[in-house]
Amino acid sequence: MTKILYSLKSIHKIIKENQPSKVCVVTSKQLSKKLAWALKEVEALKPDLIFVPDGETAKEWQELEKLLKKFSLVNLDRNSIVIALGGGTIGDFTGFASSIYLRGIKYINIPTTLLSQVDSSHGGKTGINFLGYKNQVGTFNLPLAVIIEKRFLESLSEENIIDGLGEVIKTGFIKDPSILSILRRHTVSSLVRSPDFLKIIKKSVAVKNYFTGKDLKDNGLRQILNVGHTIGHAVELKYKVSHGRAVLIGMLQEIEFTESLKLTDPSVLKSLKNLLKHLDIDINNKMNAEWGIIIHDKKVTGSHINFPAIIMPGNAKIIRLDLKLLKGFF
Amino acid sequence: MTKILYSLKSIHKIIKENQPSKVCVVTSKQLSKKLAWALKEVEALKPDLIFVPDGETAKEWQELEKLLKKFSLVNLDRNSIVIALGGGTIGDFTGFASSIYLRGIKYINIPTTLLSQVDSSHGGKTGINFLGYKNQVGTFNLPLAVIIEKRFLESLSEENIIDGLGEVIKTGFIKDPSILSILRRHTVSSLVRSPDFLKIIKKSVAVKNYFTGKDLKDNGLRQILNVGHTIGHAVELKYKVSHGRAVLIGMLQEIEFTESLKLTDPSVLKSLKNLLKHLDIDINNKMNAEWGIIIHDKKVTGSHINFPAIIMPGNAKIIRLDLKLLKGFF
Numbered sequence A, B: 001m002t003k004i005l006y007s008l009k010s011i012h013k014i015i016k017e018n019q020p021s022k023v024c025v026v027t028s029k030q031l032s033k034k035l036a037w038a039l040k041e042v043e044a045l046k047p048d049l050i051f052v053p054d055g056e057t058a059k060e061w062q063e064l065e066k067l068l069k070k071f072s073l074v075n076l077d078r079n080s081i082v083i084a085l086g087g088g089t090i091g092d093f094t095g096f097a098s099s100i101y102l103r104g105i106k107y108i109n110i111p112t113t114l115l116s117q118v119d120s121s122h123g124g125k126t127g128i129n130f131l132g133y134k135n136q137v138g139t140f141n142l143p144l145a146v147i148i149e150k151r152f153l154e155s156l157s158e159e160n161i162i163d164g165l166g167e168v169i170k171t172g173f174i175k176d177p178s179i180l181s182i183l184r185r186h187t188v189s190s191l192v193r194s195p196d197f198l199k200i201i202k203k204s205v206a207v208k209n210y211f212t213g214k215d216l217k218d219n220g221l222r223q224i225l226n227v228g229h230t231i232g233h234a235v236e237l238k239y240k241v242s243h244g245r246a247v248l249i250g251m252l253q254e255i256e257f258t259e260s261l262k263l264t265d266p267s268v269l270k271s272l273k274n275l276l277k278h279l280d281i282d283i284n285n286k287m288n289a290e291w292g293i294i295i296h297d298k299k300v301t302g303s304h305i306n307f308p309a310i311i312m313p314g315n316a317k318i319i320r321l322d323l324k325l326l327k328g329f330f
Helices: A008-018 A029-034 A036-045 A061-073 A088-100 A114-120 A150-155 A158-174 A177-183 A188-192 A196-214 A221-226 A229-239 A243-260 A266-279 A323-329 B008-018 B029-034 B036-041 B061-073 B088-100 B114-120 B150-155 B158-174 B177-184 B188-192 B196-214 B221-226 B229-239 B243-260 B266-279 B323-329
Strands: A003-005 A023-027 A048-051 A081-086 A106-111 A128-130 A133-137 A145-147 A304-312 A315-322 B003-005 B023-027 B048-051 B081-086 B106-111 B128-130 B133-137 B145-147 B304-312 B315-322
Touching: A003 A008, A008 A036, A008 A081, A008 A106, A008 A145, A023 A036, A023 A088, A029 A036, A029 A048, A036 A081, A048 A061, A061 A088, A061 A128, A061 B133, A081 A088, A088 A106, A088 A114, A088 A128, A088 B088, A106 A114, A114 A150, A114 A158, A114 A196, A133 A229, A133 B061, A150 A196, A158 A177, A158 A188, A158 A196, A158 A221, A158 A243, A158 A266, A158 A304, A158 A315, A177 A196, A177 A266, A188 A196, A196 A221, A221 A304, A221 A315, A229 A243, A229 A304, A243 A266, A243 A304, A243 A323, A266 A304, A304 A323, A315 A323, B003 B008, B008 B036, B008 B081, B008 B106, B008 B145, B023 B088, B029 B036, B029 B048, B048 B061, B061 B088, B061 B128, B081 B088, B088 B106, B088 B114, B088 B128, B106 B114, B114 B150, B114 B158, B114 B196, B133 B229, B150 B196, B158 B177, B158 B188, B158 B196, B158 B221, B158 B243, B158 B266, B158 B304, B158 B315, B177 B196, B177 B266, B188 B196, B196 B221, B221 B229, B221 B304, B221 B315, B229 B243, B229 B304, B243 B266, B243 B304, B243 B323, B266 B304, B304 B323, B315 B323
Parallel strands: A003 A145, A023 A048, A023 A081, A081 A106, A106 A145, B003 B145, B023 B048, B023 B081, B081 B106, B106 B145
Antiparallel strands: A128 A133, A304 A315, B128 B133, B304 B315
16 A cells, blocks of 8 residues: 655655665656755655656656656666656656556655645556547556655645645545535635645545545546546646646536436535635636547446536445437537 | 466457457457468457567567557547457567556457467566667556467477477476476477377466466566576577577576576486487577676666576576676676
């Protein structure tokens, strides 16, 4: 099982336990400047430093080849440890490279954004984009540890926080409504200064790990975490909005759809809209997804899709739907 | 667990059990002509046919990208099944692509050479060559089934049979000496016409699966299967001899090395040399491996190597050796 630790200092304990032949840190040039204090913290491990591009461009086939070449150049062996320091793209990308280099070497994920801390760093999904589709190529590869350090969040913009809150709000709606109750006490800016912030991060991480722990390979229960993503992924690709905003847009539209099928209680949409208003998150719900992108979803098999639907706040389930029904609505 | 079946016809049962959304066969153009009868056998499954290059050139980074693109073009989804029809390179390569496409879809391996039937198709090791090193990038990915059809062997050249016999002989020396007793009754050409042939194939497959079943991820016991490969891989790369010949050369040299360390009983080398003479396999033992290639072995961690050594016929173990000892000998 992956260890989840809430302090960067804990990395020394993990390294000591594992006695790697070599340690390497994968990050971006920009982050290495911004997070110089964090690199200083791991300096004693004498890591090789490998730079990859920032943002989604890192997650491309050619960049993967370059990273694997660098792993080979610094002579990583099967007893080495790779540390990913960065947001979700660096984590996904480094986790994937680590899972195929020498058929898999250990890696530690140190996510530096709210989105990656609560979502992508957990559950072992790694991958790259391919032919314009998100995460079409990748593996399930659990990190040795995920280190969540609150200090990384202090320098994030409000927009970056909203990017992560999309997934946090989702975890509230699919499993733990106490997250929603806490969020309702705040605006985005009051939340980040409050002790409630770490509290909802931990709760959200618990929901994510509840589902991934029961279904690592995403064959059933885990697909509930995909609420908001069927439409959200397609919107994100088309409009280049942040993942968190895309998930919120996806949730709003998917709830309208499943409400029309009498699957979702009408209180859900009302509750989500109120919460967004409360938090002062303004969502443009006019964005519409391309059908060709929607049906490229990994939950589609043959003529059907496993569609995760919220039933009531804190309760969601997977419904097997004929794609025609979905097409009729969108 | 992977099913091991000894008739091509059994594929229909497996497909029926799994109800895939789509079936695709990966093979080479050349093989599709040579093995038209086998493609006819799977015709009823209406597979998409994907061609990849023949031989080790298939196992390259650029070819992997092409194969993944083809998977996407024929719209494979997470409920599809990929069938690899060919020798070890096609199996390794297709198994790897299947393990990372959509984070892994099912595949069936139909090995068509003796080497792939007894060795590479079992145990889930997939991969490609990278920066000139063999299988530097890959995964552990067990196929749904391995189908061993003896009919494929009927058209193989004697040299192709020897390629497979290298691994068969190895399994005799590391675990099951009854394989060696049977082999001693034959020359290569008498063996292929005898019912003993299928018998030793099954015994050899059993040895392979004994080790891979106990240690899929190659962290300990499985490394015993690597007897002959530390030197063999390096010889294979340098002299472009077949894998089976390279393993035999590797075994001869490694046994001399471990005998000099008083680890291996002198009867082992004598027994191997006699067997090769009996079978009429002429091995050029003058080939010597490059040190730079030897130390790129996956069994090396830091300054040491996990070296698999034969102790007595049918008995081998892993010895952790300082690399200096190995360097001193080669």
